[in-house]
Amino acid sequence: MPCMRWSRYLIPTTKEVPKDAVVASHQLMLRAGLIRQLAAGVYSYLPLGYRALRKVERIVREEMDRAGAIELHMPVMHPIELWEQTGRTQAMGDVLLRLAGPDGDWRTQTVLGPTHEEPVTEIARAYLNSYRILPVTLYQIQVKFRGEARPKSGVLRTREFLMKDAYSFDRDKEGLDASYKRMYEAYCRIFSRCGLPYIAVEAESGPIGGDASHEFMVLTDAGEDFVALTENSDYAANTERAVCAPLAQDNAAMLPIQEVHTPGQRTIDEVCAFLKTRPSQMIKTLVYVETARPATAGTPSAKSTAEEPAPVVVLVRGDHEVNENKLNRVSGARLQLAPPDIIRKLTGADVGFAGPHTLDKSGMKYRLIVDQAVSVMRNAATGDNKTDYHALNVNPTRDFPLTGDNVTVADVRTVVNGDLSPTGSGSPIRLRKAIEVGHVFKLGTKYSDAMRATFLDSDGKPKPLIMGCYGIGLNRIMAAAIEAHHDDGGIIWPLSIAPFQVLIIALDPREKDVMETADKLYKELNAAGLDVLFDDRDERAGFKFKDADLIGIPLRITVGRKALAEGVVELKGRSRPDVEKFAPDAVVRRVKELVQATS
RNA sequence: CGGGGCGUAGCUCAGUCUGGUUAGAGCGCGUGGUUUGGGACCACGAGGUCGCAAGUUCGAAUCUUGUCGCCCCGACCA
Numbered sequence: 001m002p003c004m005r006w007s008r009y010l011i012p013t014t015k016e017v018p019k020d021a022v023v024a025s026h027q028l029m030l031r032a033g034l035i036r037q038l039a040a041g042v043y044s045y046l047p048l049g050y051r052a053l054r055k056v057e058r059i060v061r062e063e064m065d066r067a068g069a070i071e072l073h074m075p076v077m078h079p080i081e082l083w084e085q086t087g088r089t090q091a092m093g094d095v096l097l098r099l100a101g102p103d104g105d106w107r108t109q110t111v112l113g114p115t116h117e118e119p120v121t122e123i124a125r126a127y128l129n130s131y132r133i134l135p136v137t138l139y140q141i142q143v144k145f146r147g148e149a150r151p152k153s154g155v156l157r158t159r160e161f162l163m164k165d166a167y168s169f170d171r172d173k174e175g176l177d178a179s180y181k182r183m184y185e186a187y188c189r190i191f192s193r194c195g196l197p198y199i200a201v202e203a204e205s206g207p208i209g210g211d212a213s214h215e216f217m218v219l220t221d222a223g224e225d226f227v228a229l230t231e232n233s234d235y236a237a238n239t240e241r242a243v244c245a246p247l248a249q250d251n252a253a254m255l256p257i258q259e260v261h262t263p264g265q266r267t268i269d270e271v272c273a274f275l276k277t278r279p280s281q282m283i284k285t286l287v288y289v290e291t292a293r294p295a296t297a298g299t300p301s302a303k304s305t306a307e308e309p310a311p312v313v314v315l316v317r318g319d320h321e322v323n324e325n326k327l328n329r330v331s332g333a334r335l336q337l338a339p340p341d342i343i344r345k346l347t348g349a350d351v352g353f354a355g356p357h358t359l360d361k362s363g364m365k366y367r368l369i370v371d372q373a374v375s376v377m378r379n380a381a382t383g384d385n386k387t388d389y390h391a392l393n394v395n396p397t398r399d400f401p402l403t404g405d406n407v408t409v410a411d412v413r414t415v416v417n418g419d420l421s422p423t424g425s426g427s428p429i430r431l432r433k434a435i436e437v438g439h440v441f442k443l444g445t446k447y448s449d450a451m452r453a454t455f456l457d458s459d460g461k462p463k464p465l466i467m468g469c470y471g472i473g474l475n476r477i478m479a480a481a482i483e484a485h486h487d488d489g490g491i492i493w494p495l496s497i498a499p500f501q502v503l504i505i506a507l508d509p510r511e512k513d514v515m516e517t518a519d520k521l522y523k524e525l526n527a528a529g530l531d532v533l534f535d536d537r538d539e540r541a542g543f544k545f546k547d548a549d550l551i552g553i554p555l556r557i558t559v560g561r562k563a564l565a566e567g568v569v570e571l572k573g574r575s576r577p578d579v580e581k582f583a584p585d586a587v588v589r590r591v592k593e594l595v596q597a598t599s
Numbered sequence: 600c601g602g603g604g605c606g607u608a609g610c611u612c613a614g615u616c617u618g619g620u621u622a623g624a625g626c627g628c629g630u631g632g633u634u635u636g637g638g639a640c641c642a643c644g645a646g647g648u649c650g651c652a653a654g655u656u657c658g659a660a661u662c663u664u665g666u667c668g669c670c671c672c673g674a675c676c677a
Binding site for chain 2: 018039149550
């Protein structure tokens with residue numbers, strides 16, 4: 001049995017808040033001696049932190065196994081050729097970490113895996129070649145490497161992290177639905193068992209659409225995703241994807257268009273202040289062009305000199321933001337904001353004065369995409385396609401079309417606070433910050449097509465494997481748990497993932513009785529299969545209590561001279577203020593009860 | 600990649616503007632003593648090529664240039 005005496009263990013706690021740590025979980029993980037930073041976005045897990053991480057790992061593994069997934073272990077080093085088969089060297093860009101080496105060296109042909117769709121599909125291609133062995137779900141718990149542009153918030157966003165990634169392979173869409181559901185349910189169990197207050201939200205699902213993707217979120221300001229939740233909880237989605245009920249038609253009488261001299265007023269805020277109007281009464285006119293498919297050096301696959309696609313003019317309300325995911329889907333192309341020269345050519349004005357009502361005068365072809373919220377406006381203010389001028393009382397239908405070959409009315413904006421639930425319940429949407437701890441995704445045949453991973457179906461015909469992928473960030477679970485469970489004194493671990501379940505503090509370690517009693521409790525609890533840490537350090541009581549609160553072990557047994565003189569020891573839960581007194585024998589029973597009740 | 604900030608002891612920082620003995624404090628660490636139920640106190644001590652490099656100067660933590668690293672905001676995020 002390993003010796004878990006604090007005096008012989010390594011728990012470098014600190015009183016001072018490390019200067020680089022901003023969010024609570026980062027500060028506490030450093031102060032409690034769980035992690036140590038080695039480089040930007042690269043952390044060591046110290047003994048206490050590693051124990052918690054392994055607890056999380058165990059829960060994840062148990063639930064994956066229970067859901068019928070099969071564990072394997074794939075390499076971190078991948079031949080880049082594998083990534084070229086799916087075109088993701090380009091899609092991933094700088095996120096894909098390459099090894100450096102002399103030209104022609106194997107190193108330059110090797111990348112560190114940021115995820116494992118390609119390697120797992122390579123395995124599936126080799127071995128999952130009959131409908132008879134389907135469905136199969138494979139998973140691993142493995143380190144991932146990503147060239148994150150900006151690691152931040154401690155362990156929440158790093159360049160190296162531990163992930164559980166699972167991949168399902170099915171013969172048809174119904175099978176995928178079933179596999180997806182099984183993983184979804186396993187995820188719910190995992191996050192519940194880890195003590196996380198999570199919600200599952202609809203997530204951006206890329207080209208497949210529908211209900212093909214969910215993210216598991218923990219609501220906290222330390223997160224960097226935004227989720228849209230309705231007040232009555234009938235809808236929850238990532239803002240990348242969230243939709244809302246259409247806005248109602250404004251029925252004000254249309255006023256005649258009026259031109260206003262607005263010298264140098266370009267931004268929505270400037271113009272609003274100048275015109276004494278509000279952003280919600282303005283139309284933001286944005287010009288997009290198709291992203292040039294960049295031909296990476298060395299790959300002579302560039303298709304150039306095709307006809308220059310027409311710019312896409314997008315209208316959203318002044319207080320709304322374009323959601324580029326939605327826009328790309330509506331337009332059927334990958335768009336980016338147009339450079340100034342195209343804007344000048346199309347609008348005849350400097351950037352900042354574009355409007356939808358007089359665009360035809362340039363003679364340039366363009367497509368018009370009108371956000372639904374704009375389509376119901378009346379008497380809006382917008383640019384006048386004339387430098388230093390804006391127009392008042394611009395109206396859809398009268399001044400620019402809502403129908404026609406090159407016109408689309410659609411939802412292309414990001415939802416905002418106060419939008420109403422898309423379910424029609426009328427419940428308002430609230431935006432909340434959240435940490436993404438898990439993501440389930442129906443992939444379909446994207447990778448099996450690209451890598452020709454087919455199986456022979458019962459009809460004797462080769463068909464592409466239908467895939468799903470399912471990720472969980474284990475380090476993020478740890479950090480999210482701390483974000484959700486801490487107080488001024490430190491961490492309050494959920495029992496299930498606490499590095500230790502019980503902390504025994506010997507308050508007067510030089511007293512023979514105290515040490516003997518504490519040591520006996522330590523041995524008994526250990527023998528009962530509990531994870532026990534024994535604070536046998538010769539320190540003052542206050543010092544040890546502060547440390548105990550900081551590292552947040554759920555159950556604390558205090559053995560002190562005074563209480564022992566009355567024949568008792570003290571039991572306290574980290575999350576509650578009250579202290580219970582027990583005879584040493586009784587406390588072991590009580591602790592066992594408490595641990596069993598929660599596991 | 601754009602904007603801002605910071606690199607001095609294991610940690611938190613002062614000193615830099617205005618160059619000048621041997622570079623400081625608190626925490627932590629070691630030794631001894633007094634203490635001992637919510638981060639004690641006294642004494643002594645160990646620990647730093649002031650991120651790195653070049654330059655200016657009689658002299659550089661301090662000025663100049665370059666470079667590397669870290670943090671924050673933004674952009675980006677299969």
